[in-house]
Amino acid sequence: MTDTALTADVPVREHGVLLTDAASDKVKSLLAQEGRDDLRLRVAVQPGGCSGLIYQLYFDERYLEGDKAVDFDGVEVIVDDMSIPYLDGATIDFKDTISEQGFTIDNPNAAGGCACGDSFH
Template sequence: MTVESTTATHGVTLSDEAATKAKALLDQEGRDDLALRIAVQPGGCAGLRYQLFFDDRALDGDLAAEFGGVKLVVDRMSSPYLDGASIDYADTIEKQGFTIENPNAGGSCACGDSFN
C-alpha cells in the first residue's frame, strides 16, 4: 500500500524579486528552519492588517508553497482573504520594501497599512 503525502497550497504568489530578498535575509541570519508567513489580523483604520514575518512555527491547517527556495505559509483563517494576492519586493528611489497586491481588498486606508 502506497501512502501519498500531499501539501495543501494557497493562492498567494511570491515574485522572483521578493523570493530573492527573503532568501538573502534568511541566509544573512543563517537560518534554514524559517518560513515566510503572511497573515491577516484585525486592526488598522480600515479593519484588517497584513502581517509578513519569518516564522519557525507550524500551525494546524497551514497552507504552504515554495518560491525560489523560500517556503511561504498562510494560516487557514487568513487564506480566504489572501487568495490571488501577490507579494513583490521593490528597491527603487520611490519605493523600498515588500508590497502586497490583493484583489480581495475592497479598499484601504490612506496610509496603506490596512484594508477591508
C-alpha cells in the first residue's frame, strides 16, 4: 500500500515503524547479495528474553493475516497486527562504526531493557 499524506511532510502509515535511509540501503544491499527481490523486512515483537519481550527482525516472503506494510524507497517493512502497539514510533537504523555495528531499534515504547540489550519491557 502506498502512503498518503495529510501534509507534505506528515505521512499516514499503516504501522508506526520508520526505517532510516541507512537501514534501507543496508537491506537493499543484503537483498542484492541474496539475489532476491521477493522478500520483505519483517519486524515483530515476541515473548522472551530476560525483560519479557524480544525483537524479531528478518526477511520474509509471506504476508500473514493482519500484516501491515509500508514501502521505504523500495524496501517493504511489514509488521503483524499484534506487534504494532509495541512498535509504534520505533525507528530502525543501521550503524557501522567502531563502537556499533548492525541494525538498531530505537523504541519509545520500551520502558526498560536488560544488560544483554536483546529484550525490553
